[in-house]
Amino acid sequence: MNSSHLTAMLQQVYEHDPNYPALLQAQVSRYQEALTAFRLAFGPGPVYIYRAPGRVNLIGEHTDYNHGFVLPMALEKDILLLARPRTDGRVILRNIEPARFSERSFTLSASIRPGPVGDWANYVKGPAQALVRLLGIERGMDALVVGRVPFGVPIGAGLSSSSALTVVSAMALLDLNHGSMPPVEFAHFCAQAEWYVGTRGGVMDHFTSVLGRRGHALFLDCRPMGEPPTQYRTEWVPLPQQYSILVCDSGKRRANTLSDYNVRVAECKIGVALLQRRWPAVTHLRDVTPERMGFAPANLDAFLAEHLPEEADFAALRHLGLSPAFLESLAADHRLSPTQTFRVRARCRHVIRENQRVIDSAAALRVSDGRRFGGYMRESHQSLRDDYAASCAEVDALVELLAGRPEVLGARLTGAGWGGCVVALLEAGAGTGFMAELAERYRERTGLPLEWFAGRAAAGVNGWKHIAEL
Numbered sequence: 001m002n003s004s005h006l007t008a009m010l011q012q013v014y015e016h017d018p019n020y021p022a023l024l025q026a027q028v029s030r031y032q033e034a035l036t037a038f039r040l041a042f043g044p045g046p047v048y049i050y051r052a053p054g055r056v057n058l059i060g061e062h063t064d065y066n067h068g069f070v071l072p073m074a075l076e077k078d079i080l081l082l083a084r085p086r087t088d089g090r091v092i093l094r095n096i097e098p099a100r101f102s103e104r105s106f107t108l109s110a111s112i113r114p115g116p117v118g119d120w121a122n123y124v125k126g127p128a129q130a131l132v133r134l135l136g137i138e139r140g141m142d143a144l145v146v147g148r149v150p151f152g153v154p155i156g157a158g159l160s161s162s163s164a165l166t167v168v169s170a171m172a173l174l175d176l177n178h179g180s181m182p183p184v185e186f187a188h189f190c191a192q193a194e195w196y197v198g199t200r201g202g203v204m205d206h207f208t209s210v211l212g213r214r215g216h217a218l219f220l221d222c223r224p225m226g227e228p229p230t231q232y233r234t235e236w237v238p239l240p241q242q243y244s245i246l247v248c249d250s251g252k253r254r255a256n257t258l259s260d261y262n263v264r265v266a267e268c269k270i271g272v273a274l275l276q277r278r279w280p281a282v283t284h285l286r287d288v289t290p291e292r293m294g295f296a297p298a299n300l301d302a303f304l305a306e307h308l309p310e311e312a313d314f315a316a317l318r319h320l321g322l323s324p325a326f327l328e329s330l331a332a333d334h335r336l337s338p339t340q341t342f343r344v345r346a347r348c349r350h351v352i353r354e355n356q357r358v359i360d361s362a363a364a365l366r367v368s369d370g371r372r373f374g375g376y377m378r379e380s381h382q383s384l385r386d387d388y389a390a391s392c393a394e395v396d397a398l399v400e401l402l403a404g405r406p407e408v409l410g411a412r413l414t415g416a417g418w419g420g421c422v423v424a425l426l427e428a429g430a431g432t433g434f435m436a437e438l439a440e441r442y443r444e445r446t447g448l449p450l451e452w453f454a455g456r457a458a459a460g461v462n463g464w465k466h467i468a469e470l
């Protein structure tokens with residue numbers, strides 16, 4: 001494929017910044033290198049190219065699995081998967097970084113054995129198994145995965161590299177088997193397919209990766225409606241030109257995220273189970289609103305203090321009336337330790353308040369009120385740090401340094417937490433010239449290098465697909 005053809009294709013996907021024509025050229029080179037690597041690995045012939053973006057969440061953390069609201073945007077950082085169908089049902093996976101991700105292979109079936117926790121092939125096996133179960137797909141693929149930074153999605157940084165890999169693999173296998181799904185159904189499918197790896201995550205990442213739109217954030221109501229096909233309420237909110245989004249990678253990589261994350265999901269379910277004793281219609285924390293429960297918004301603390309324990313272990317929860325059967329299945333589903341304690345009240349407080357902040361933030365964005373939006377971002381971070389205990393010293397230091405800058409309207413942890421990235425909203429016309437000095441101060445405080453990039457909202461997975469003749 002010649003480079004002007006590729007340039008025209010990629011212009012539709014990535015923001016073409018006239019000030020930085022070199023950016024698009026660098027993407028063209030990246031795709032060309034990937035095509036060459038594919039041909040070297042699997043020989044000449046037609047190649048299908050798929051891409052799925054990572055995302056940065058502007059606000060609405062740990063709300064998605066509570067059927068709440070989120071406001072993310074798809075990033076230009078993405079994962080490419082180059083593929084060619086195979087008729088023997090085998091999936092051969094290679095990576096552009098073979099030293100880091102060595103070759104994997106498996107056969108399509110309705111029950112594919114997962115590799116060890118964290119193995120990169122699990123994110124392909126999950127959607128593969130789900131597609132066999134749903135549609136009986138039979139064609140496998142030779143595939144090359146390209147996720148190398150800086151154009152790829154950094155791993156473990158809270159930018160959804162895992163979901164991008166899940167989405168791009170699902171897209172490739174679906175398409176190579178001549179299948180298709182409406183985008184919302186497909187995003188919902190991908191979210192469930194990722195459960196294969198052991199998390200009980202929400203739908204935000206997959207929806208953003210599938211539905212992303214250039215220049216827009218996605219306001220998503222994570223409560224599924226109707227059975228099946230499941231529908232969701234979505235709204236693309238244009239990002240006001242006068243503000244810019246900055247993403248800073250703290251360099252701190254999360255440890256034990258899977259278990260911390262699963263404990264948080266369990267804590268939210270415990271909160272719901274306790275409230276259900278009095279309000280049976282409450283099925284998720286999303287349902288806990290002042291109107292429904294009959295308390296004044298300012299009295300949320302008092303309401304929670306009356307109905308939820310500050311901290312409880314399994315024995316205390318049984319004592320509070322939760323059934324042993326419920327607690328046993330919770331422990332099994334979320335791989336909980338029998339000695340685990342749960343800070344139920346604070347976790348629920350975060351989710352309930354965060355939901356309201358997302359609604360308010362979307363309203364602020366619609367009228368281009370960056371100052372108000374920045375205020376919600378600051379509150380969100382405090383809540384994630386104190387109530388949800390999902391931050392860490394390095395991320396807190398970074399947020400504090402950013403908050404001290406006049407150009408920064410708001411900054412907060414983004415993604416699951418316990419490390420990873422911070423997202424900041426910058427004032428009109430502010431450059432990132434101040435970041436070099438900030439990085440220096442960050443390194444003094446934490447010993448870690450700081451990386452940052454401009455968060456440009458990109459198209460989702462369905463934005464682009466192409467058959468290249470080699």
Ligand code: NG1
Nearest residue numbers: 061062158160201202203204415416
């Ligand atoms: P990341 O940061 O991609 O691990 C996780 C969940 C989201 C959401 C956020 C917290 C998965 C795949 N992703 O995101 O659904 O719950 O944490 O807001 O589980």
